[in-house]
Amino acid sequence: MAHRVHNHHQGRLPVAQTTVLSLPPSSQAKDLRPRLTPLDSLLCGAFAGAVAKTVIAPLDRTKIIFQVSSKRFSAKEAFRVIYCTYMKDGFLSLWRGNSATMVRVMPYAAIQFCSHEQYKKLLGGYYGFQGKALPPFPRLLAGSLAGTTAAMLTYPLDMVRARMAVTAKEMYSNIMHVFVRISQEEGVKTLYKGFTPTILGVIPYAGITFFTYETLKKLHSDKTKRSQPYPYERLAFGACGGLIGQSASYPLDVVRRRMQTAGVTGSSYVTILGTMREIVKQEGIRRGLYKGLSMNWVKGPIAVGISFTTFDITHNLLLKLHQMGYSIH
Numbered sequence: 001m002a003h004r005v006h007n008h009h010q011g012r013l014p015v016a017q018t019t020v021l022s023l024p025p026s027s028q029a030k031d032l033r034p035r036l037t038p039l040d041s042l043l044c045g046a047f048a049g050a051v052a053k054t055v056i057a058p059l060d061r062t063k064i065i066f067q068v069s070s071k072r073f074s075a076k077e078a079f080r081v082i083y084c085t086y087m088k089d090g091f092l093s094l095w096r097g098n099s100a101t102m103v104r105v106m107p108y109a110a111i112q113f114c115s116h117e118q119y120k121k122l123l124g125g126y127y128g129f130q131g132k133a134l135p136p137f138p139r140l141l142a143g144s145l146a147g148t149t150a151a152m153l154t155y156p157l158d159m160v161r162a163r164m165a166v167t168a169k170e171m172y173s174n175i176m177h178v179f180v181r182i183s184q185e186e187g188v189k190t191l192y193k194g195f196t197p198t199i200l201g202v203i204p205y206a207g208i209t210f211f212t213y214e215t216l217k218k219l220h221s222d223k224t225k226r227s228q229p230y231p232y233e234r235l236a237f238g239a240c241g242g243l244i245g246q247s248a249s250y251p252l253d254v255v256r257r258r259m260q261t262a263g264v265t266g267s268s269y270v271t272i273l274g275t276m277r278e279i280v281k282q283e284g285i286r287r288g289l290y291k292g293l294s295m296n297w298v299k300g301p302i303a304v305g306i307s308f309t310t311f312d313i314t315h316n317l318l319l320k321l322h323q324m325g326y327s328i329h
Contacts, residue, residue, distance in 0.1 A: 036318060036319055036322065038117070040322075041110075041113055041114035041118075042111070042114045043110070043314075043318075044113060044314040044315045044318065045111070045112060045113030045114055045311055046107070046109055047311075047314055048109055048113065048307040048308070048310035048311035048314065049106055049109020049110065049112075049307055050105060050106050050109070051306060052105075052109075052306040053098070053105045053303065054095075054098065055302065055303070056299040056303045057094070057098045057101065058082060058094035058095065059298065060101070061094065061096065061098075061165050062078050062081050062085075062295065063292045063296060064162060064165040064166060066291055066292045067258070067291060067292050068162075068257050068261040070282060072287060072291075073287070073292050073295070075295075078292075082094065096165070097161055097164035097165040099175065100160050100164045100175050103161075104154055104157030107150075107154050108150045108157075109150075109307060109311075111146075111149060111150040111153055111154065112146045112147060112150035113311050115145070115146045115149045115150065116142055116146035119145045119146055120142050123138040123141060126138075133214070133218045134214070136211070136215070139210070140208070140210075143206045143207040143208070143209060143210025144203045144206055144207030146210065147202040147205060147206020147207065147209075147210075148199060148202055148203060148206070150202075151198055151199055155191075155192060155198060156191040158260075159182075159190075159191050159192070159193065159194065160175055160179060160191075162257055162261055163182070163261060166264065166265070167264055171264070185263075186263050193259050193260055193262070194255070194256040194257070194258075194259035196272060197252045197253075197255045197256040198256045200252050201249040201256060202249070204249045205245045206245070208241070208245040208249075209241040209244070209246075209304060212237070212240055212241035212245070213237050213238055213304075213308050216236075216237040216241075217229060217237060220233065228316070231313065234305070234308060234312055234313075235306070235309050237308070238301070238304045238305035238307065238308035238309055239301030239304060239305040241304055242300045242301040242302075242304025242305065243300060243301045245304070246293075246296050246297075247297075250289075250290060250293050250296065251289040252272075254288070254290075254291060254292075255275045255279070255289075258275050259272075276289065
């Protein structure tokens with residue numbers, strides 16, 4: 001009897017060994033990305049946002065100057081503003097407000113990319129697509145939720161950056177000076193002026209941008225059978241996402257800027273609809289609500305393409321470092 005039990009136990013050993021030996025490769029092959037922590041995603045997102053915004057900072061500043069004024073926009077006028085700024089205040093003045101942009105963009109991009117990864121996992125689990133590409137609606141929803149989360153947590157920094165972009169050095173010397181002066185002279189509530197149009201604009205913008213990028217990556221993977229696109233392909237996918245997303249939400253971006261800078265431009269924009277009515281009445285729909293959109297078609301796709309590409313490349317690089325046993329935190 002004991003002999004039979006011993007044989008039975010021996011007979012099961014190879015099966016158990018085979019099962020144990022075959023598990024690690026299959027589990028590794030299934031999904032490597034979840035091995036990265038939210039902190040990794042935060043770091044990659046911050047770096048991606050900083051690189052993208054620094055590249056397009058002069059164009060971004062010029063766009064804001066036009067958005068908050070009643071001047072007609074044209075490519076010739078835009079380059080004239082850039083040239084005059086350069087001649088008057090020097091080359092580095094084209095990046096005025098970029099420190100405020102970095103203070104805002106790095107946490108914004110970090111939160112947006114990190115929360116997008118988390119929302120994808122949550123929605124993937126909810127819809128039964130864990131570890132796979134999400135279906136269209138959850139893909140759109142993940143992007144919108146990520147953008148909304150980031151905007152809500154970093155809005156006052158966006159307000160400060162807009163003020164610095166449209167004022168002279170004498171008015172606001174640094175980021176803290178903007179916070180202090182706005183709080184003292186206009187009240188703390190002013191730091192959240194333009195918050196509603198920002199959220200209303202970010203829902204379609206972030207949703208469409210992430211949706212387009214993820215969809216193009218999936219279509220590319222299905223067609224080429226390559227799991228990862230080349231960097232130039234990622235740039236193109238991100239550019240397409242940025243182009244479509246910004247075009248859809250642009251009027252709310254103009255409204256947001258007008259409301260944010262009302263305190264220094266002498267305007268009295270209070271509500272979204274009131275601001276829209278005033279802009280349309282004075283400047284028209286195309287020349288008012290879509291002012292500077294052509295510049296956004298240049299800078300927007302470049303910025304989105306760079307940020308998405310930088311995030312994916314650094315994310316994959318960190319993944320490889322983790323696999324090799326290195327850790328950066």
